[in-house]
Amino acid sequence: MVKQRQIREQIIRCVFFLTALTSILVLFMIMVFLFAEGLPIFKKLSAYRFLFGHEWYPTASPPDFGIFPLLAASVAVTLLSALISVPLGIMTAFYLAEVAPVRFREIAKPVVELLAALPSVVIGFFGMVVVAPFLQDTFNLATGLNLFNASLMLAFMSVPTICSISEDAIHSVPMDLKEASLALGATHWETVFRVIFPASLSGISTAVILGMSRAIGETMVVLMVAGGAGMVPTSIFDPVRPMPSSIAAEMAEAPFRGDHYHALFAIGIVLFLFTLFFNLIADYVAQKHKQVGAATL
């Protein structure tokens, strides 16, 4: 009887181990594939010319594979969207955690999280059909499909991530910290700003970084609303062409295992390294500033 139970235990353990292994294995295989398909382009041109070349004409003869305009576009779009989404997300989180009545919070938080469930193609379509003509008419621009429009749409997408994770972090600040602050005569505002905010900073940083890494990898929205001009932007109303939109637009018709195909995978590698970097930072910040009880503050 005991033996039988031990065997069952073993089997269950094995099944769970295999399940965990599957996702790691799949991730690893995708990574190997990404590098195997992307690296051959560096036999044709140096990494420096790939990253800092200003001309992206993959089908011209001879072709040019300089991704600097695409790289600059991705960075610009992500930063500008963070400028919009970070204050919005964090302030919403503080409102929900500290100011809003409990019953309102119970309704509002799921609604904010629901925003994350909106398919990106819907957000892209909204940006294309509603926001672009509005921007064009309001600011008298040449085109409404530009850096600013894309950043705005991406901000929509990262606000739920930032808000939801920040709210959790703020909410998990120990009650005694808050009570101690109030007991010492601090006002509610002072408590929020001087005690709760520093105590939840690591959680908030993680939220911001995850939100940004979502923005940099987003494809459909930038494909639809960023405009698609392969130029380094000089104004926030310039059309741009971030990396994911190049991959999405060109992959289908790039000749299999040709230079263009390899170059697109190499862009994928750059994108992968970006998100990996973001995630490592998020992990590091979360570990380093981990709040263990009230004593570490």
Place this chain on the structure above:
Amino acid sequence: MSKFKWIVLVAALVGFVAVNSALAGSLQINGSTTVLPIAQKVAEAYMKVHPDVSISVSGGGSGDGIKAIIDGTTNIANSSRFIKDEEVKLAVEKGSYPVPFAIAYDCIVPVVSPDNTVGDLSLEQLKSIFKGDVKNWKELGGPDRPIVVISRDTSSGTYEVWEDKVMKKERVFAGALLQASSGAVSQAISKNKNAIGYLGIGYVDKNVKALSVNGIVGNEETTLNGKYPISRPLFMFTRGWPSGDTLNFINYVINPQQGQKLVKEAGFVPLH
């Protein structure tokens, strides 16, 4: 179930598959990505009528398709250009005689927003717009507004024609907005009164205004009589004069009641 029954079942299945594949004809179609939508549509319709024939269609470019015909690795090669002299030479050396069939015409029309007052542009004007030299509609007799150039991604067949017939091998400037599909171009132009782009004639609808080029309106008639400058014939090549399933398929494609209707549906100009 006993072992014996299993064996019978498996044997029956194997036999079924073997008989089935022996009966079925199979066709390989390869080549130009421009012709791909036509080939796919026609292949689907053809397989519906002839369920015993299986057709596999793949892209890869006109050059690859013609090379496959020369090597004999495909039955039909799609091509958006005529065969080149050196390809003919290579084919003759290898003892194969590629036979061209014109199956459709590609007609690309410059389009602007319906609000735009400009109605006709010359090829030279189009070229300087897409090179980024002309930046304002004023220079073309329109209102004082900036020109927003909308182009297709460089991998598309539509871009290829434009580059060949309008740009004459020069590059579209980097400030052009690249859209990934003809639908997206149409959408972007209908929403922007400053924009100019180009579409295959099948995609031109009331949301955009088609421009004439050198005074010639792009339509089926001017494409077929060769007057409209931004057009080209599309081909299917076979290895030698076709026979059997290949012949039936080619006949189906060029039949005005069958394949040519699908050609029009795919956004191209039919032969007749």
